[in-house]
Amino acid sequence: xxxxxxxxxxxxxxxxxxxxxxxxxxxxxxxxxxxxxxxxxxxxxxxxxxxxxxxxxxxxxxxxxxxxxxxxxxxxxxxxxxxxxxxxxxxxxxxxxxxxxxxxxxxxxxxxxxxxxxxxxxxxxxxxxxxxxxxxxxxxxxxxxxxxxxxxxxxxxxxxxxxxxxxxxxxxxxxxxxxxxxxxxxxxxxxxxxxxxxxxxxxxxxxxxxxxxxxxxxxxxxxxxxxxxxxxxxxxxxxxxxxxxxxxx
Ligand code: 13P
Numbered sequence: 001x002x003x004x005x006x007x008x009x010x011x012x013x014x015x016x017x018x019x020x021x022x023x024x025x026x027x028x029x030x031x032x033x034x035x036x037x038x039x040x041x042x043x044x045x046x047x048x049x050x051x052x053x054x055x056x057x058x059x060x061x062x063x064x065x066x067x068x069x070x071x072x073x074x075x076x077x078x079x080x081x082x083x084x085x086x087x088x089x090x091x092x093x094x095x096x097x098x099x100x101x102x103x104x105x106x107x108x109x110x111x112x113x114x115x116x117x118x119x120x121x122x123x124x125x126x127x128x129x130x131x132x133x134x135x136x137x138x139x140x141x142x143x144x145x146x147x148x149x150x151x152x153x154x155x156x157x158x159x160x161x162x163x164x165x166x167x168x169x170x171x172x173x174x175x176x177x178x179x180x181x182x183x184x185x186x187x188x189x190x191x192x193x194x195x196x197x198x199x200x201x202x203x204x205x206x207x208x209x210x211x212x213x214x215x216x217x218x219x220x221x222x223x224x225x226x227x228x229x230x231x232x233x234x235x236x237x238x239x240x241x242x243x244x245x246x247x248x249x
Contacts, residue, residue, distance in 0.1 A: 001121060001159060003206050005222070005249045006229035008039040008123060008164070009236025010063060010091060010210075011046075020046040021053060026239035028058045032247040036229065039123075040236070041091050044077055051086050061089035061123065064097060067110040069118070079111075079118040090115050091231075093125040093149060095168045105148030112149060116157050123162045123231065124150060125210070130169035138167070139188050146192065155197050162206045163189060164231040170211025172233060179220045179227075182209045186226035215244035222248050 015023065020042045031038060041061035042050055050060045062082050066073055069080035082090060092111050097103045103111075108124075115122050126145040128138040142165065150161060165185050170177050177185075186207045194202035209221050210231035221227055229249070235241040 001162070001206070003204050003228060005034075005036040006039065006162065006206055006208055007036050007242070007246045007249075008041065008061065008091075008208065008229070008231045009242055010041045010094070010231055010233050011043065011237060012063070012096070012233060013043055014237055015042065015046070017046050017049055021049050023237065023239050024050050024058065025053060027242055027246075028053075028055050030239060030243045031057060032243070033057070034247070034249055036246055036249050038246055039089055041089070041123075047082075047085060047087060059089060060087055061091055062087055063091050063094070065090050065092070065111065065115060065120075067107070067114040069114070079115045079120055082120060083118040088119075088121055089123060090120045091123045091125065091164075093145070095125060095127055095166060095171065099168075105145060108149045109152060112153070112161075116153070116160055121160050121162065123164050123208070125164045125166050125231070127166040127168050127171075127211070133167065133169060138185065142185065142189065143192050146189065147196075151196055155201050158193075158197060158201055159204065162208060164208040164210050165189065166210035166231060168211075172212070174212050176212040176214075176217050176221070177209065179217075179224050182221055182227055183224035186224065190226055213245060215241050215248070218245045218248035 039059045065079045066076040093108045128141040190202045206228040213230040213232045
């Protein structure tokens with residue numbers, strides 16, 4: 001996938017199916033007709049309903065998947081199941097998965113492989129905790145997440161990855177990274193990809209910022225040269241605020 005402006009909404013474990021369908025349809029009806037790719041990642045229970053309603057202007061993503069296609073993994077959903085439903089995108093490596101469900105870099109590398117093998121496009125999350133930021137260790141920390149989770153991929157496979165930089169201290173806290181902090185990290189990640197792959201691969205990858213993106217800060221964040229859009233939590237649960245964010249490109 002070529003580099004694009006992307007507004008992705010991660011609903012996490014929120015909304016009933018009927019609420020979700022209603023928000024999704026409102027976003028689809030009211031979004032501005034710009035060039036942004038808009039993606040909503042609802043809970044698993046909502047995926048079929050959203051796929052059934054969807055028009056071409058809002059895509060649907062899963063928030064996670066397993067690395068096996070089938071088997072004795074109670075409670076898990078496989079990438080093949082997502083593919084068979086017509087899902088094209090999956091979020092992997094969200095900090096909440098890493099922290100609360102002990103998802104390691106090694107596990108994420110397996111999930112990435114399996115998702116790509118099933119033709120899914122992966123939104124791969126990375127981001128440092130507050131203590132790492134305070135010690136100014138964020139670049140090395142996030143670089144290691146990319147190296148361990150992604151850099152075994154070929155350049156061709158990397159074209160099916162979008163990166164979402166989500167500093168943990170900015171998630172759900174109302175404390176957004178400044179646009180300069182976001183730009184600095186995104187530029188660093190792009191240069192790190194250029195070093196390990198090629199300048200073309202670095203230029204072509206979309207890098208999203210996540211962490212308290214709101215209608216009033218989206219324009220400045222998305223205006224940074226290396227920020228290609230956002231992965232939005234809370235503000236994607238209201239169609240008005242999310243459509244305003246989509247209009248910020
Ligand atoms: P908030 O926008 O609620 O801070 O969440 C960000 C996030 O975790 C998106 O994946």
